[in-house]
Amino acid sequence: MSFFFLTYIMSICQVNGLISQPKIRKMEFDNKVIDEARQGEAIEIQSNGSENAKKLYIESYGCQMNFSDSEVVASILSENGYETTRDVSAADVVLINTCSIRENAEQRVRNRLTEFKKKKEDNPELVVGILGCMAERLKKNLLEEEKLVDLVAGPDAYRDLPNLIEEVGTGQKAVNVLLSRDETYADISPVRLDQGGISAFVTIMRGCDNMCSFCVVPFTRGRERSRDPETIVEECRDLFEKGYREVTLLGQNVDSYRWNITSKGEIKNPELPTVNFAQLMEKVALVSPLLRVRFSTSHPKDMTDDVLEIMAKYENICPYIHLPVQSGNTEVLYRMNRGYSREWYLDRIDAIKRIVPDCAISTDIITGFCGETEEEHADTLSLMDLVQYDFAYMFKYSERPKTLAERRFDDDVPDEVKGIRLNEIIEKQLQHSLLSNQKQIGTIQKVLIEGKSKRSDEQLCGRTGRNSMVIFNKENYEKGQYVLVKITECTSATLMGEVVEICA
């Protein structure tokens, strides 16, 4: 299942019990880059039984893309004689896959690296490496100045890891932070963290060509490039054959996925077919009607009606869109360099509601961006009232080095004000999430069973196509089955119900 979505729901759930404690509530939401429960998770994949295999410990932070990348890294190193372990003290190599999106994400990783440095004092042979966005951003600092690691590999350098580890073995510090224009790891079949799982992430593109002024991603992940559609469909087919029943197609801006088409819209090779995101989604939907298709993230400036029309055409493409707005005020959006206005965004919302009528919509919102006035913040609240999001991920603005915002604007909204505004949007979102769930009561929803409910072994949980978590009695139902559930109760986070039918 999608941990990304699960944690959001869990966070709302925690928040729900904390209505009278706004400070705690703010903290719960402040850091929802995606999945708090998974931050720092270590991968373990099946052993190939070799006694001489070296042990790799890999820990991941940040967005789904990073978790998906850790699967690629584990795959590359397992081809080179490594086995994963969840026991850091058994490891020969410790890798930490990092996120730079906000300052507190980086601080968490630094604390962890300091702990690993202590382990290295006891075991000087241990290789400690940093991967991902922080590696790209800080490059040699972590090696030479802070002396926290032996190895630094940026997001496009994972194929080089076996060599880099070997270099460290010869007493050198190893670095590869070259960003590539074409690396998509298309030919690497990622090992899955949750073997026997139901839901998997499939990366369809890497990097980002947008320059949102607050965002560090274009600097850490490089230029946007799309992966060969045939390899994507093949990976989804393989996952389905292995028992997976849901794939989430991942990219920073999935709407700009394009194969054999230049950024100016010209065909690269007239003898080959072209594929855009709507066509890619259709190809994946056709793998099997039993394979649910989700995707993330859509960009309001690029989301076209043809994507919505494909969603409406296939029952197995889930009616759920994550459409980050960031702010409800056109001036702020302009300073953020988002490429759309409030009116444009609302037009896209109207298109979703018209073409995919029962579609759930979620968003990302940043409070206290440079120069944000009370009136501009009020526009975000009024936009939330207009759209009535089903879910939202909400953050305080965190200035990131080298971004356009850092160079052009003052981070002049006091932290306390950012926090107050964040609490206001969280408060509003809680009401909207509750209303959205209350509307489901009495309806019958098709649910893909993901496993045991966290509350009780006697209950199972699964998701509706709209991405709401549903809990119901276990009886004889099994993970991976589709069931029809009549919704009887809800909180702002969860639906409760009774199974009325097993789907064929």
Ligand code: SAM
């Ligand atoms: N590509 C996606 C998009 O355009 O919406 C989002 C990628 S980013 C990993 C996820 C979210 O983190 C963003 O939508 C934004 O709300 C938040 N974010 C990014 N940079 C931030 C910053 N400097 N401070 C606070 N939040 C930030």
Ligand code: SF4
């Ligand atoms: Fe960052 Fe904007 Fe690219 Fe999203 S679209 S990754 S927010 S630059």
